[in-house]
Amino acid sequence: MHSIIETSDSAFPAFWKELAENDPLQNPLYLQQQGAASSPVDLATTESEFEDRSFLIIARDAPVFGCSLTTHKDDRGGTHMGYFGMEASTHVNCTAIANPSNNFEPQSICLLQEHITRLMEEVKSHSVDYLDPVSCGVMSPITQVLLERGATPTVQKAQLIDLSLSEHALDRNISKSYRGLIHWGRRNLQLKTLSASNIELSRGESTDGFLQSALNLASQRFENCLGYEALLRKGNAFLVRANYQGDAIANALFVHNHKTCHYLTASTTADAPHRPILHGMI
Amino acid sequence: MLHGKRLGCDRFDLASPALPGFSGSEFSIDADGFGGMSHTRLKLRLIQLGFFAEAFVGLPDSARL
Incomplete structure:
Protein backbone atom coordinates (compact mmCIF):
# COMPACT_ATOMS: atom_id res chain seq x y z
CA MET A 1 0.00 0.00 0.00
CA HIS A 2 1.46 3.32 -1.07
CA SER A 3 0.28 6.71 -0.01
CA ILE A 4 1.16 10.40 -0.01
CA ILE A 5 1.45 12.38 3.17
CA GLU A 6 1.56 16.15 3.13
CA THR A 7 2.64 18.62 5.78
CA SER A 8 -0.89 19.06 7.07
CA ASP A 9 -1.03 15.38 8.06
CA SER A 10 -0.33 14.73 11.74
CA ALA A 11 1.90 11.80 10.81
CA PHE A 12 4.13 13.97 8.63
CA PRO A 13 6.69 15.06 11.27
CA ALA A 14 7.49 11.53 12.44
CA PHE A 15 7.84 10.15 8.93
CA TRP A 16 9.88 13.17 7.85
CA LYS A 17 12.23 12.63 10.79
CA GLU A 18 12.62 8.98 9.86
CA LEU A 19 13.41 9.89 6.27
CA ALA A 20 15.86 12.58 7.33
CA GLU A 21 17.79 10.07 9.39
CA ASN A 22 18.06 7.67 6.46
CA ASP A 23 18.84 10.05 3.63
CA PRO A 24 22.44 9.48 2.58
CA LEU A 25 23.08 13.08 1.54
CA GLN A 26 21.36 14.72 4.49
CA ASN A 27 21.44 18.32 3.38
CA PRO A 28 20.58 20.33 6.50
CA LEU A 29 19.07 23.08 4.41
CA TYR A 30 16.42 20.69 3.15
CA LEU A 31 15.84 18.08 5.77
CA GLN A 32 14.61 20.30 8.54
CA GLN A 33 10.95 20.50 9.10
CA GLN A 34 9.98 24.11 8.71
CA GLY A 35 8.24 25.69 11.64
CA ALA A 36 9.04 22.89 14.05
CA ALA A 37 10.15 23.95 17.49
CA SER A 38 13.48 22.23 16.99
CA SER A 39 13.97 23.50 13.49
CA PRO A 40 17.25 25.35 13.06
CA VAL A 41 15.94 27.07 9.99
CA ASP A 42 14.50 30.50 10.56
CA LEU A 43 12.97 32.07 7.58
CA ALA A 44 13.32 35.65 6.60
CA THR A 45 10.41 38.04 6.59
CA THR A 46 9.16 36.73 3.28
CA GLU A 47 8.19 33.39 4.81
CA SER A 48 4.50 34.04 4.36
CA GLU A 49 4.97 34.30 0.61
CA PHE A 50 5.82 30.62 0.52
CA GLU A 51 3.36 27.78 0.85
CA ASP A 52 4.96 24.57 2.02
CA ARG A 53 3.81 21.74 -0.25
CA SER A 54 6.41 19.23 0.85
CA PHE A 55 5.26 15.64 0.82
CA LEU A 56 6.28 12.06 1.50
CA ILE A 57 5.69 8.82 -0.32
CA ILE A 58 4.92 6.11 2.20
CA ALA A 59 5.04 2.40 1.54
CA ARG A 60 4.39 -0.24 4.14
CA ASP A 61 4.41 2.31 6.93
CA ALA A 62 7.84 3.69 6.02
CA PRO A 63 8.88 6.73 4.01
CA VAL A 64 10.45 5.96 0.63
CA PHE A 65 10.76 9.43 -0.91
CA GLY A 66 10.43 12.91 0.50
CA CYS A 67 10.13 16.11 -1.47
CA SER A 68 10.97 19.56 -0.11
CA LEU A 69 8.75 21.86 -2.08
CA THR A 70 7.18 25.29 -1.76
CA THR A 71 5.17 27.48 -4.05
CA HIS A 72 5.28 31.24 -4.11
CA LYS A 73 4.02 34.08 -6.26
CA ASP A 74 6.10 36.76 -7.91
CA ASP A 75 5.20 40.43 -8.20
CA ARG A 76 3.13 39.76 -11.31
CA GLY A 77 1.13 37.00 -9.71
CA GLY A 78 2.99 34.18 -11.40
CA THR A 79 3.43 31.00 -9.38
CA HIS A 80 6.83 29.38 -9.00
CA MET A 81 7.89 26.11 -7.45
CA GLY A 82 11.09 25.70 -5.48
CA TYR A 83 11.95 25.55 -1.81
CA PHE A 84 12.03 28.82 0.12
CA GLY A 85 14.08 30.49 -2.57
CA MET A 86 16.25 27.45 -3.26
CA GLU A 87 15.49 24.62 -5.63
CA ALA A 88 12.96 22.00 -4.61
CA SER A 89 14.60 18.66 -3.95
CA THR A 90 13.86 15.05 -3.17
CA HIS A 91 15.27 12.78 -0.51
CA VAL A 92 15.56 9.04 -0.60
CA ASN A 93 15.29 6.60 2.26
CA CYS A 94 18.59 4.76 1.83
CA THR A 95 17.16 1.79 3.69
CA ALA A 96 14.72 1.46 0.83
CA ILE A 97 17.58 1.74 -1.65
CA ALA A 98 19.66 -0.87 0.15
CA ASN A 99 16.75 -3.27 0.25
CA PRO A 100 14.90 -2.56 -2.96
CA SER A 101 12.76 -5.64 -2.64
CA ASN A 102 11.28 -4.27 0.56
CA ASN A 103 9.49 -1.16 -0.46
CA PHE A 104 11.33 0.63 -3.26
CA GLU A 105 8.78 -0.38 -5.81
CA PRO A 106 7.66 1.11 -9.09
CA GLN A 107 4.45 2.22 -7.39
CA SER A 108 6.46 4.58 -5.20
CA ILE A 109 8.14 6.08 -8.25
CA CYS A 110 4.82 6.35 -10.05
CA LEU A 111 3.17 8.01 -7.08
CA LEU A 112 5.99 10.52 -6.74
CA GLN A 113 5.81 11.40 -10.43
CA GLU A 114 2.03 11.61 -10.43
CA HIS A 115 1.97 13.85 -7.39
CA ILE A 116 4.54 16.33 -8.67
CA THR A 117 2.74 16.42 -12.01
CA ARG A 118 -0.56 17.02 -10.25
CA LEU A 119 0.96 19.82 -8.17
CA MET A 120 2.43 21.53 -11.23
CA GLU A 121 -0.94 21.46 -12.92
CA GLU A 122 -2.82 22.49 -9.79
CA VAL A 123 -0.74 25.59 -9.09
CA LYS A 124 -0.08 26.26 -12.78
CA SER A 125 3.52 27.01 -11.98
CA HIS A 126 5.34 29.29 -14.37
CA SER A 127 8.66 27.84 -13.38
CA VAL A 128 10.03 24.92 -11.43
CA ASP A 129 13.52 24.96 -9.95
CA TYR A 130 14.65 21.57 -8.81
CA LEU A 131 17.85 20.08 -7.44
CA ASP A 132 18.37 16.38 -8.04
CA PRO A 133 20.97 15.20 -5.54
CA VAL A 134 21.44 11.98 -7.56
CA SER A 135 21.27 10.20 -4.26
CA CYS A 136 23.09 6.84 -4.30
CA GLY A 137 23.72 7.39 -8.00
CA VAL A 138 20.00 7.21 -8.65
CA MET A 139 18.37 9.93 -10.71
CA SER A 140 15.24 11.25 -9.07
CA PRO A 141 11.97 10.25 -10.74
CA ILE A 142 11.06 13.93 -10.59
CA THR A 143 13.99 14.69 -12.87
CA GLN A 144 12.46 12.31 -15.36
CA VAL A 145 9.18 14.23 -15.26
CA LEU A 146 10.88 17.60 -15.63
CA LEU A 147 13.13 16.49 -18.48
CA GLU A 148 10.15 15.13 -20.37
CA ARG A 149 8.49 18.52 -19.99
CA GLY A 150 11.53 20.28 -21.40
CA ALA A 151 13.44 21.33 -18.30
CA THR A 152 16.99 22.56 -18.79
CA PRO A 153 19.51 20.54 -16.79
CA THR A 154 22.80 21.78 -15.44
CA VAL A 155 25.36 19.34 -14.13
CA GLN A 156 27.06 20.20 -10.87
CA LYS A 157 30.00 18.53 -9.22
CA ALA A 158 30.05 17.84 -5.52
CA GLN A 159 32.58 16.16 -3.25
CA LEU A 160 31.77 13.55 -0.66
CA ILE A 161 34.33 13.03 2.07
CA ASP A 162 33.85 10.19 4.53
CA LEU A 163 34.76 11.79 7.84
CA SER A 164 34.42 8.50 9.70
CA LEU A 165 37.88 7.64 8.37
CA SER A 166 40.87 8.32 10.57
CA MET B 1 13.30 16.82 -26.21
CA LEU B 2 16.06 16.40 -23.68
CA HIS B 3 16.05 13.07 -22.03
CA GLY B 4 18.12 10.92 -19.78
CA LYS B 5 20.13 9.23 -22.48
CA ARG B 6 21.63 12.52 -23.62
CA LEU B 7 22.74 13.15 -20.06
CA GLY B 8 24.47 9.81 -19.84
CA CYS B 9 21.93 8.15 -17.66
CA ASP B 10 19.51 5.34 -18.09
CA ARG B 11 15.85 5.96 -18.52
CA PHE B 12 14.06 3.55 -16.31
CA ASP B 13 11.00 1.51 -16.97
CA LEU B 14 8.32 2.15 -14.40
CA ALA B 15 6.94 -1.31 -14.92
CA SER B 16 10.29 -2.86 -14.09
CA PRO B 17 11.24 -3.68 -10.49
CA ALA B 18 14.86 -2.82 -11.31
CA LEU B 19 16.24 0.35 -9.76
CA PRO B 20 16.94 3.24 -12.08
CA GLY B 21 20.59 4.19 -12.29
CA PHE B 22 23.28 5.80 -14.34
CA SER B 23 25.66 4.17 -16.75
CA GLY B 24 27.21 7.22 -18.34
CA SER B 25 30.63 8.29 -17.18
CA GLU B 26 29.26 11.75 -16.50
CA PHE B 27 27.55 10.39 -13.43
CA SER B 28 30.10 7.90 -12.21
CA ILE B 29 31.55 8.33 -8.77
CA ASP B 30 35.32 8.56 -8.91
CA ALA B 31 38.08 9.13 -6.45
CA ASP B 32 39.24 12.71 -6.47
CA GLY B 33 42.48 14.41 -5.58
CA PHE B 34 40.90 16.10 -2.59
CA GLY B 35 40.48 12.76 -0.92
CA GLY B 36 36.77 12.39 -1.33
CA MET B 37 34.43 11.00 -3.89
CA SER B 38 33.35 13.12 -6.80
CA HIS B 39 29.59 13.19 -6.97
CA THR B 40 27.44 14.71 -9.66
CA ARG B 41 24.09 16.29 -9.10
CA LEU B 42 21.68 18.01 -11.40
CA LYS B 43 19.97 21.34 -11.27
CA LEU B 44 16.90 21.62 -13.43
CA ARG B 45 14.85 24.61 -14.45
CA LEU B 46 11.53 24.18 -16.15
CA ILE B 47 9.71 27.13 -17.66
CA GLN B 48 6.15 26.30 -18.51
CA LEU B 49 5.33 28.61 -21.37
CA GLY B 50 1.75 27.39 -21.56
CA PHE B 51 1.06 28.80 -18.14
CA PHE B 52 2.73 32.08 -19.03
CA ALA B 53 0.35 32.46 -21.96
CA GLU B 54 -2.59 31.69 -19.71
CA ALA B 55 -1.58 34.40 -17.29
CA PHE B 56 -2.02 37.05 -19.96
CA VAL B 57 -5.52 36.02 -20.90
CA GLY B 58 -7.88 38.89 -20.19
CA LEU B 59 -5.23 41.57 -20.24
CA PRO B 60 -5.46 44.35 -22.82
CA ASP B 61 -2.98 44.06 -25.69
CA SER B 62 -1.06 47.05 -24.38
CA ALA B 63 -0.33 45.13 -21.19
CA ARG B 64 1.20 42.22 -23.03
CA LEU B 65 4.91 41.91 -23.61
Missing part, protein backbone atom coordinates in the same frame (compact mmCIF):
# COMPACT_ATOMS: atom_id res chain seq x y z
CA GLU A 167 42.87 11.48 9.98
CA HIS A 168 45.69 9.30 8.72
CA ALA A 169 43.43 7.55 6.21
CA LEU A 170 41.99 10.87 5.06
CA ASP A 171 45.47 12.28 4.61
CA ARG A 172 46.60 9.23 2.67
CA ASN A 173 43.69 9.54 0.25
CA ILE A 174 44.56 13.10 -0.68
CA SER A 175 46.79 13.60 -3.69
CA LYS A 176 50.26 14.94 -3.03
CA SER A 177 49.60 18.32 -4.60
CA TYR A 178 46.43 18.89 -2.58
CA ARG A 179 48.16 17.69 0.56
CA GLY A 180 50.84 20.33 0.07
CA LEU A 181 48.23 23.06 -0.21
CA ILE A 182 46.55 21.89 2.96
CA HIS A 183 49.84 21.80 4.82
CA TRP A 184 50.59 25.36 3.75
CA GLY A 185 47.33 26.42 5.35
CA ARG A 186 48.08 24.53 8.52
CA ARG A 187 51.48 26.16 8.83
CA ASN A 188 50.48 29.70 8.00
CA LEU A 189 46.86 30.25 8.95
CA GLN A 190 45.39 30.58 12.38
CA LEU A 191 41.93 29.08 12.22
CA LYS A 192 39.07 29.92 14.55
CA THR A 193 35.67 28.31 14.48
CA LEU A 194 32.57 30.30 15.32
CA SER A 195 29.64 28.18 16.37
CA ALA A 196 26.72 28.26 18.76
CA SER A 197 29.05 27.82 21.71
CA ASN A 198 31.06 30.98 21.12
CA ILE A 199 29.10 33.14 18.74
CA GLU A 200 27.72 35.34 21.53
CA LEU A 201 31.22 36.25 22.59
CA SER A 202 32.08 37.22 19.09
CA ARG A 203 29.23 39.68 18.87
CA GLY A 204 30.41 43.10 19.79
CA GLU A 205 34.03 42.35 19.05
CA SER A 206 35.73 43.95 16.13
CA THR A 207 35.12 40.77 14.19
CA ASP A 208 31.37 41.23 14.29
CA GLY A 209 31.23 42.97 10.94
CA PHE A 210 33.27 40.20 9.44
CA LEU A 211 30.83 37.59 10.70
CA GLN A 212 27.85 39.56 9.49
CA SER A 213 29.35 40.07 6.06
CA ALA A 214 29.95 36.32 5.79
CA LEU A 215 26.33 35.56 6.61
CA ASN A 216 25.09 38.25 4.26
CA LEU A 217 27.28 36.87 1.52
CA ALA A 218 25.78 33.42 1.96
CA SER A 219 22.26 34.82 1.72
CA GLN A 220 23.12 36.83 -1.37
CA ARG A 221 24.97 34.04 -3.06
CA PHE A 222 22.19 31.55 -2.64
CA GLU A 223 19.36 34.07 -2.89
CA ASN A 224 17.20 32.13 -0.50
CA CYS A 225 15.22 32.98 2.57
CA LEU A 226 17.06 30.80 5.04
CA GLY A 227 18.52 32.53 8.04
CA TYR A 228 22.13 31.48 8.20
CA GLU A 229 22.74 33.36 11.43
CA ALA A 230 19.89 31.42 13.01
CA LEU A 231 21.46 28.19 11.80
CA LEU A 232 24.69 29.28 13.39
CA ARG A 233 23.09 30.21 16.68
CA LYS A 234 21.10 27.01 16.89
CA GLY A 235 24.09 24.80 16.40
CA ASN A 236 23.52 23.71 12.81
CA ALA A 237 26.24 25.77 11.21
CA PHE A 238 29.72 26.99 11.92
CA LEU A 239 31.99 29.57 10.42
CA VAL A 240 35.71 28.98 10.07
CA ARG A 241 37.75 32.14 10.10
CA ALA A 242 41.35 32.26 8.91
CA ASN A 243 43.82 34.77 10.25
CA TYR A 244 47.06 35.42 8.41
CA GLN A 245 49.82 37.38 10.12
CA GLY A 246 47.32 38.65 12.64
CA ASP A 247 44.59 39.76 10.25
CA ALA A 248 41.32 38.02 9.42
CA ILE A 249 41.54 37.27 5.73
CA ALA A 250 38.96 34.61 4.98
CA ASN A 251 35.94 32.79 6.26
CA ALA A 252 34.07 29.70 5.21
CA LEU A 253 30.52 28.81 6.17
CA PHE A 254 29.37 25.25 6.78
CA VAL A 255 25.95 23.87 7.74
CA HIS A 256 25.41 20.51 9.37
CA ASN A 257 22.89 18.33 11.12
CA HIS A 258 25.32 16.57 13.45
CA LYS A 259 25.76 13.78 10.89
CA THR A 260 26.49 15.40 7.57
CA CYS A 261 28.22 18.70 6.99
CA HIS A 262 27.93 20.84 3.88
CA TYR A 263 30.40 23.52 2.87
CA LEU A 264 28.36 26.46 1.59
CA THR A 265 30.56 29.36 0.73
CA ALA A 266 33.78 31.19 1.49
CA SER A 267 35.15 34.65 0.94
CA THR A 268 38.49 36.35 1.31
CA THR A 269 39.47 39.93 1.91
CA ALA A 270 41.34 42.04 -0.60
CA ASP A 271 44.43 41.72 1.60
CA ALA A 272 44.46 37.93 1.49
CA PRO A 273 47.69 36.43 0.10
CA HIS A 274 47.48 34.74 -3.25
CA ARG A 275 47.80 31.33 -1.69
CA PRO A 276 45.50 28.28 -1.43
CA ILE A 277 43.67 29.40 1.70
CA LEU A 278 40.51 27.34 1.42
CA HIS A 279 42.20 23.94 1.24
CA GLY A 280 43.55 24.27 4.73
CA MET A 281 40.30 25.74 6.05
CA ILE A 282 38.22 22.81 4.81
